[in-house]
Amino acid sequence: MPKKTPPLPTAPPISRRRLISVPEAADYCGVDVKTMRRWINDGRLNAYDLGPRVVRVDLEELHATLLRPKTIRDAR
Secondary structure, three states: OOOOOOOOOOOOOOOOOOEEEHHHHHHHHOOOHHHHHHHHHHOOOOOEEEEOOEEEEEHHHHHHHOOOOOOHHHHO
16 A cells, blocks of 8 residues: 655745835825835845736835935934
8 A cells, every 4th residue: 555645734824925016116106106216226125026027015114215205314
């Protein structure tokens, strides 16, 4: 009788990310697509390469890094 193989371990759950395209992110922030790409290239914003010519931005990261409220210290 053949031996049964043990079940494969399941991977831990991956948090769901809400990914949007670069043009959608630019529109959401009210800036030009070139500005959004510049922010990605400068490292101000993370982007995820999902394949050839497919780049996405995490909406939660966009809120956390770029759309935070301005404080008096930031205004100087």
